[in-house]
């Protein structure tokens with residue numbers, strides 16, 4: 001069977017997108033894993049299906065590069081909105097459903113895609129580290145000299161430690177880069193490697209590092225793949241609402257693959 005696919009990236013977090021609005025595409029774990037393989041396939045951190053869903057502009061179905069369907073992907077969601085736009089779905093505000101619930105999204109004149117994330121209530125403190133869920137589970141670790149930090153080794157160790165080994169966790173290493181600016185590098189579960197950027201990860205980091213104790217915050221984030229911003233209202237010690245993940249999302253190439 002030949003499948004037409006589209007490759008998109010959001011700050012270097014790259015995805016295969018397949019338009020499944022006509023239905024009929026059911027991919028096995030092995031097929032997704034092979035398509036995402038950077039040597040034997042197309043190569044990507046994840047794969048998404050654009051499905052139809054009554055009452056929504058579309059449904060997002062997300063798979064990690066290991067072939068398993070996973071939890072929310074922020075950069076993926078932003079890329080899927082840009083894909084929907086390129087397919088002719090033009091809206092001032094998009095409304096779609098993903099595994100963690102409903103999301104709104106807008107596209108700026110400069111092409112940035114802004115994605116509304118679920119409210120977050122609760123951060124688990126682990127000494128200087130933190131754990132929270134922004135649609136996907138994240139571990140946040142403050143470090144120094146992050147550019148030279150061994151993200152693969154340290155991320156893999158935490159992801160496979162007791163308590164996380166079975167379900168996995170995404171591990172984000174964070175360095176403050178002036179007021180309301182963070183540099184974040186992420187070891188991603190399901191990719192089992194460092195990716196160039198992780199949307200739900202930078203969102204989690206931004207919430208942990210909020211400087212304004214009450215009300216509006218905007219945190220600008222540098223990743224290895226580019227710049228993102230996270231805006232939100234801090235409504236309580238561990239409560240965050242109106243969370244928006246903002247950044248670029250670009251088409252890379254299109255092709256067909258036999259699976």
Ligand SMILES: N[C@@H](CCC[C@H](N)C(=O)O)C(=O)O
Pocket residue numbers: 013064070071072073074075076136137170188189190191197198199200201
């Ligand atoms: N790249 C992501 C997160 C994708 C999901 C993650 N690998 C997991 O399994 O939790 C993002 O941009 O949020």
